[in-house]
Amino acid sequence: MTPDFSKGLVPAVIIDDKTSDVLMLGYMNEESYAKTLETKTTWFFSRSRNKLWNKGETSGHFQHVKEMYLDCDQDTILVRVDQIGPACHTGSRTCFYTKVL
Numbered sequence: 848m849t850p851d852f853s854k855g856l857v858p859a860v861i862i863d864d865k866t867s868d869v870l871m872l873g874y875m876n877e878e879s880y881a882k883t884l885e886t887k888t889t890w891f892f893s894r895s896r897n898k899l900w901n902k903g904e905t906s907g908h909f910q911h912v913k914e915m916y917l918d919c920d921q922d923t924i925l926v927r928v929d930q931i932g933p934a935c936h937t938g939s940r941t942c943f944y945t946k947v948l
Contacts, residue, residue: 851921852877856892859924861934863941864913870934871942873902875924887912889926908932 850857856874863870873891875883879899882890889902889910903909910928917924935942 848917848921849877850875850880850917850924852880854922856894857922857924859889859891859926861889861910861926861928863930864927865929868941869943870910870928870930870940880924883912883915883926889928903931906932906936908934910934
């Protein structure tokens, strides 16, 4: 199955395969989705840089894909990964470390 890219980018929720912690949220287009399936590492489309990027390419903090799921509307991707090092560019294990409520 393929996500519905008809409206552009599709959000991809990245989860630690061992702990089920939510690590980050990225966005995929058709090309980054295909590269993720092909390489078994996560690829995203950077909205700020307007280009593809492979998570870990510069930091070494790769995400090795274990499983991928589509939601019922096929407009969100859930990716279970083996995370190497921290997931967040700040050095935090997860991007979700700021408690609001």
